[in-house]
Amino acid sequence: MSERNQPMREALRMALREEMSRDERVFVMGLEVGQWQGTHRVTRGLLEEFGARRVRDTPISEMAIAGAAVGAAMAGLRPVAEIMTINFAFLALDAIVNHAAKIHYMFGGQFTVPLVIRAATGWGNQATATHSHTPEPIFAHFPGLFVGCPSNATDAKGMLKAAIRDENPVLFTEFIALYSKPAPVPDDPDFVLPIGKADIKRAGKDVTIVTFGRGVEWSLNAAEALAKDGVQCEVVDMRWLRPLDIATVIASFKKTNRCVVVEECLPMYSFGSEIAAQIQEKAFDYMDAPVKRVSAMDVPLPYAAEIELMALPNTQKVIDAVKEVL
Amino acid sequence: MSERNQPMREALRMALREEMSRDERVFVMGLEVGQWQGTHRVTRGLLEEFGARRVRDTPISEMAIAGAAVGAAMAGLRPVAEIMTINFAFLALDAIVNHAAKIHYMFGGQFTVPLVIRAATGWGNQATATHSHTPEPIFAHFPGLFVGCPSNATDAKGMLKAAIRDENPVLFTEFIALYSKPAPVPDDPDFVLPIGKADIKRAGKDVTIVTFGRGVEWSLNAAEALAKDGVQCEVVDMRWLRPLDIATVIASFKKTNRCVVVEECLPMYSFGSEIAAQIQEKAFDYMDAPVKRVSAMDVPLPYAAEIELMALPNTQKVIDAVKEVL
Amino acid sequence: MATQTATLDREKLLDWYYQIVLIRHFENKCDELYREKRITGVYLHLYSGHEAVGVGALAALTLDDHVITAYRDHGIALARGMDPKVAMAEMMGKRTGSSGGKGGSMHLAQRDLNFWGGYAIVGGHLPLATGIALKVRYMEEDAVVLCFIGDGATNNGYFHEALNMSAVWDLPVVWLIENNLVGMGTRVEDSSGQPELSKRAIAYGMKNGGRIDGQNVIEVYHAVSDAVKYAKKRGPVLLEALTYRFRGHGVSDRSYDVRDDLVSELKVWQERDPILVLRSHLVEQFEGVESELEKRDQEAAAIVEAAVKFAEESPAPTFEDLIANVYVGRRYDE
Amino acid sequence: MATQTATLDREKLLDWYYQIVLIRHFENKCDELYREKRITGVYLHLYSGHEAVGVGALAALTLDDHVITAYRDHGIALARGMDPKVAMAEMMGKRTGSSGGKGGSMHLAQRDLNFWGGYAIVGGHLPLATGIALKVRYMEEDAVVLCFIGDGATNNGYFHEALNMSAVWDLPVVWLIENNLVGMGTRVEDSSGQPELSKRAIAYGMKNGGRIDGQNVIEVYHAVSDAVKYAKKRGPVLLEALTYRFRGHGVSDRSYDVRDDLVSELKVWQERDPILVLRSHLVEQFEGVESELEKRDQEAAAIVEAAVKFAEESPAPTFEDLIANVYVGRRYDE
Ligand SMILES: Cc1ncc(C[n+]2csc(CCOP(=O)(O)OP(=O)(O)O)c2C)c(N)n1
Ligand SMILES: Cc1ncc(C[n+]2csc(CCOP(=O)(O)OP(=O)(O)O)c2C)c(N)n1
């Protein structure tokens, strides 16, 4: 087994191809996944390789894309349904949180829903208000559904494979801004990363930065910059918003006693809220400073590039926040 | 002007009647609001009084109920759309957060959306997993939308009237468990409570209990019981999840130095998370103990009464939590 | 039609009769128990009046076929073969219930009967039916999905998306609208621009199976049988059975107590009670069948009584049940 | 038809010609500016090829009527009368843009033209149209709502719910499908069980205005005029205009570079370019009109150049704009 530098979209495709080859029940469905070769090119070539039975273009029917995937999963298939961008998953919220997430429980365990819903997430490219959400916490609010969000190509492969192999429904979101970024991706067809395990992307003793997805990049850059000033940040990539590996956060925090949460999400009732709440609950006596949050601004996203970027977190904002908690 | 003891549903109806009488543009639409006299009887008699033009039964089309209400509001009416229970608002999430909440911003302020969406909320009556949500934080996550939730008949009237008169879209949720509970309701047709103002329902110096909606009842009961042990709880009824009157919370906390958050919501990425996060951010030096959260258990809601109740917050759980932070 | 019915043997028809009266007894008992607060909760939607639709439709299926419905599911569950004990235990929220007491009245289901359950979000189960049918096609199985739909549900976005997708993919689904003229308090003509609901098939280029008499179990059986044959070979069919709610929307609906117009309408429909319709047919066809009918009726009543006893004696779920099944293979708080 | 067109005077037709070429120039310029990175962002959907639909349909309205559309909105905005300067400034995200630079290409709108905007969630604007029409009926105004719909959008739940509601309430809406055969890369026949989309009217008991030639501005004008008359008096109409995307889904769609089948299809449709169709008609009808056409064409090109200049010289929004308009009468962080 070896590994090769690959962009995240290729790593995701590798995961899909391997799992489709391994298990005939695994199939892909969604808008433009086939003929169009995938809006974000993740599914490129799959139609040619696996045929129209297993790579299924759908109408613009997000409720039915998610709902039919739930039914197919209950009946024994292992759908990987693509919602083109997470914004359109708002139309499928009921199918996802009231059906995918509840059916196993509601019928006393009779049915399982081994379903993955993939969706592109994030913003920062003038997609404007309705197309600019990073709403993972909304979905992770609901029990019964796992929510994963990789921060790089390596994790993307291992996490997506884990999601496909798991018996639970998984919402899997992929930052558009990361699709083209390369990282070493193992060839190993059994390279699977455990669901619900956070990953320490950089070790440090002075401040814990808790983040996920695209926030990892800003956090690592900030850590790099701060290291020059002698500040050692520990960067915890949560990877999963549910199950939430709070133990790893708390362990890190008990070492550093300071924390910054970095999220591309809106600030209210969000990822940072939960992390801050849990830290003060579970490690109160270790707190040398309040947990500080770096989030998107609490506004809808505008079109014009100049002001859109003002609303987005970035490396500098992370650096500033770290300095505040020091 | 006088006031009379009235159940919350009557107070809400009073608000609707007064506003409909005051302003011809105000009208009601939704499932079973007319002929059926309202699922929760809030709209009883309105069809007879105002006619079918202003009290409009709709098909089972939540996307269109919310969406058409947005359109009507943009065009100059002041719709009060009823979504029968908040669970069905999941189907309207896109219409609510991507349309109602964004249109004013997205078009540079050209349009306003003076819309109220009323929805019954809460659980505890064996309504089972898909009908048992208290998801206000999900909606309050998004800027552009106000989210109000009264805890009693008095507030219900004043808050609903404020919502109807406001130029912004408002999601207004009403706890089913509170509909029949009476409280003094002023006759004054201009009794309007300010949007985004919390209310201290009980003053106290030892612990701040932050809550909203049905949680107020448990919190007041707990405060009552604790008072017998000499513990004085201050109960802050947030009333609005957005705008969030965090200043009132912080002021109270700076006095008590201890806080319990009580919510009927699911615990993760939720109301309690945000309150706890803000307290540790804004009043870190005043914290004598971690903020403790009393939430619903992190499970889908089961049917059987015995176990359903186990999952719900209650007065005893609030008392226990207060004792933990003392 | 007449020739077709002649081919149905006495035993089969008596069995249908049994199923219909079993459902009626079951529902009457549920109502009684609810008034006595032995069944609790806010939602309990009875199938009384609809029996011929469920029994006739399910008679057209084999156990390899699939069934899914909305919250008005008691009759479907029983017609599919769920043990009344297990169904009644679910009503009472007991561990021995079909969903272990966690689903309740609206969420009966039984995996080994390919009965995929009752669902309470209007329209929510429709794409599930599409998905189950996709699995059937994907695996090249010889089976069909029968999906029951309320008239009110046909105005929901789920209906449109699920039916269209089934048509685009030529999936083997029989979409069966139980048009009982009303959704809660809203009449079909006030909620559907097109009140002849089966015509909505045209919007999907789908086979229109037509409008049938939902009070006549034999007619339902034949229509659904034809639809099943078509669906397996060619793709989805939309069928509309006209029927009527004999007991209001749910047990807490008291419209019949206050609305004279509804009482008059109900009276007319009671003349077409599925029990009467089938009984007349049997009595006409088979001499001396009356005593047999009586026997089935008593049998059904006894079965329901036994079910109540079983349910009442069953244990309630525990905290362990509360936290079980949130995830597969993982604790709820892990 | 022939008799009708004869009644259209030369000036009117020349004005339509001007509008069509104005849109074409505008879109070509947008494409050019995007390649030069003077317009940025991920989404830019050109109206080239559709011009006759927008221009013909809007010619059938008065300013009291209402217009709403999806993200492919440049042509609709211009045909409705938006100043190209203001439209171009919005493309470039400038303060002087129609939405102050906060909406961009997909979200043009102009309140005083009753142009309620372009929307980017497929289907999302349809219930808004229903709601605006409700206001028209509620206030007993003499007006109609014209709502443009993509073919792909007709498979979305919003379509079903919004159209049905408009039918139940007899609202004055003209639902106009711009069927350009495809939504992104998915062909109508692969996404709609019923590929003749106007037939979907039957599902709502709605007037079916039929399928019309979307390349012929005159035909569009007459069909929409008839529909408007009907809608004001009686209720909603569903119309389908066949048309074609000349420039791919969005400017980043490179299908035409790699798909020969699409290039062939495009060539066939280019023979029915709305500019050519109208030009032939004019040349045939009015002797010596060619120089006039040339003049309009140059005028349009100059207007677009001026718009670019205006837009480029306009200021970008500031932090104050970022935080403005989140709420009415309240700061974003209050
Ligand atoms: C999405 C949604 N909206 C509203 C409801 C509330 N509700 C429950 S049953 C019902 C009426 C359904 O009518 P129909 O489909 O005709 O079925 P029937 O009750 O007549 O069997 C409504 C509105 C719901 N459960 N789900
Ligand atoms: C709900 C939703 N799903 C998916 C998309 C992504 N998307 C944008 S445009 C489009 C195609 C729409 O096709 P059609 O309605 O035919 O309009 P056209 O682009 O042809 O004008 C899709 C799928 C979206 N914007 N919204």
Ligand SMILES: [Mg+2]
């Ligand atoms: Mg019905």
Ligand SMILES: [Mg+2]
């Ligand atoms: Mg199209």
